[in-house]
Amino acid sequence: MEIPTIDLSMENRTELSKQVVKACEEFGIFKVVNHNVSREVISRIEEEGTEFFAKSNSEKQQAKPFGYGCKNIGTNGDVGELEYLLFPTNPQFISESSKSISNHPNKFSGAINNYIKGAKGVACKILDLVVEGLGVQDKFALSKLIKDVESDSLLRINHYPPSMTTDSEMDPCATGNTNNTIGFGEHSDPQILTIMRFNDVAGLQATTHDGIWFTVPPDPHNFYVIVGDALQVFSNERFTSVRHRVLITDSLKARTSIMYFGAPSLNCLITPLPEMVKPPQNPSRYKPFTWEDYKKAMYSCRLGDSRLDPFKVHND
Ligand SMILES: C=C1C[C@]23C[C@@]1(O)CC[C@H]2[C@@]12CC[C@H](O)[C@@](C)(C(=O)O1)[C@H]2[C@@H]3C(=O)O
Numbered sequence: 503m504e505i506p507t508i509d510l511s512m513e514n515r516t517e518l519s520k521q522v523v524k525a526c527e528e529f530g531i532f533k534v535v536n537h538n539v540s541r542e543v544i545s546r547i548e549e550e551g552t553e554f555f556a557k558s559n560s561e562k563q564q565a566k567p568f569g570y571g572c573k574n575i576g577t578n579g580d581v582g583e584l585e586y587l588l589f590p591t592n593p594q595f596i597s598e599s600s601k602s603i604s605n606h607p608n609k610f611s612g613a614i615n616n617y618i619k620g621a622k623g624v625a626c627k628i629l630d631l632v633v634e635g636l637g638v639q640d641k642f643a644l645s646k647l648i649k650d651v652e653s654d655s656l657l658r659i660n661h662y663p664p665s666m667t668t669d670s671e672m673d674p675c676a677t678g679n680t681n682n683t684i685g686f687g688e689h690s691d692p693q694i695l696t697i698m699r700f701n702d703v704a705g706l707q708a709t710t711h712d713g714i715w716f717t718v719p720p721d722p723h724n725f726y727v728i729v730g731d732a733l734q735v736f737s738n739e740r741f742t743s744v745r746h747r748v749l750i751t752d753s754l755k756a757r758t759s760i761m762y763f764g765a766p767s768l769n770c771l772i773t774p775l776p777e778m779v780k781p782p783q784n785p786s787r788y789k790p791f792t793w794e795d796y797k798k799a800m801y802s803c804r805l806g807d808s809r810l811d812p813f814k815v816h817n818d
């Protein structure tokens with residue numbers, strides 16, 4: 503099972519957009535190389551994450567209003583063997599809140615904002631290629647949604663402690679993982695698409711369309727792109743969102759992942775792009791709903807639920 507690699511420096515745009523559409527259709531997860539985000543931008547955010555997660559439990563809890571979490575994923579009882587920071591990508595929000603998270607707030611917010619800028623740039627390039635490859639007339643139909651100042655995009659930094667550490671009595675959030683435990687349970691990402699980068703510790707797995715799990719190999723200098731639920735709807739199911747999970751294997755090193763979730767604004771209508779609908783053979787498979795409707799539904803669900811089901815039209 504080889505995950506496709508898309509070289510963003512390819513000059514033949516028609517070929518590039520074809521490759522992106524094929525990768526979204528056949529796998530829903532692919533690697534991008536020559537993405538133009540510098541190694542310095544990536545290593546700076548990684549260093550900030552490492553510094554934060556190395557703090558004591560009580561110090562980390564103080565960052566709560568900023569979105570620190572330990573083990574609990576969402577609010578409906580899902581747990582994982584990880585700690586994380588989760589925040590909106592708005593630069594003002596990050597600048598203001600970084601005071602509660604770092605002793606060097608300007609350095610922290612600079613690293614986060616620069617990374618977000620890079621990841622958002624990659625997301626927009628991919629979405630423009632998707633739209634081109636699908637033959638959609640409005641060239642920026644999808645990238646404009648995440649460029650919107652009201653975009654609900656998120657950044658998440660996950661930290662999976664190394665396996666087999668023994669300091670559990672001192673810090674409940676640093677229990678360490680035992681081999682083959684679930685770090686982050688099976689789910690699809692709700693947004694349009696996810697741009698992810700993880701360090702050289704393996705653990706991410708994704709499913710083929712036939713439901714077979716495969717391992718996503720680490721490549722710390724490059725990004726993986728994951729098709730989310732909203733893109734499944736915009737493409738009227740030409741693409742399907744990819745179920746993925748993190749399985750902790752034996753590692754003396756912590757695993758870190760940095761996820762940029764590209765989302766539209768709350769009032770954006772999530773409905774198939776006009777070119778994706780051709781009744782009677784290919785009618786719309788979804789009732790129109792806003793991103794706000796979807797978020798409400800999603801936060802009342804468990805992590806592994808198929809959250810799009812209530813929005814489907816049954817055409818038979
Ligand atoms: C259990 C949950 C956590 C989650 C919100 C939800 O109710 C269902 C979707 C989950 C997820 C998965 C992808 C992202 O990590 C995330 C931030 C998202 O947008 O949807 C998480 C949510 C979360 O951790 O709050």
Ligand SMILES: O=C(O)CCC(=O)C(=O)O
Pocket residue numbers: 658660686691700706746747748758759761
């Ligand atoms: O840590 C990872 O590799 C995946 C995490 C993930 O799927 C998420 O944060 O939604």
Ligand SMILES: [Fe+2]
Pocket residue numbers: 689690691746
């Ligand atoms: Fe995910």
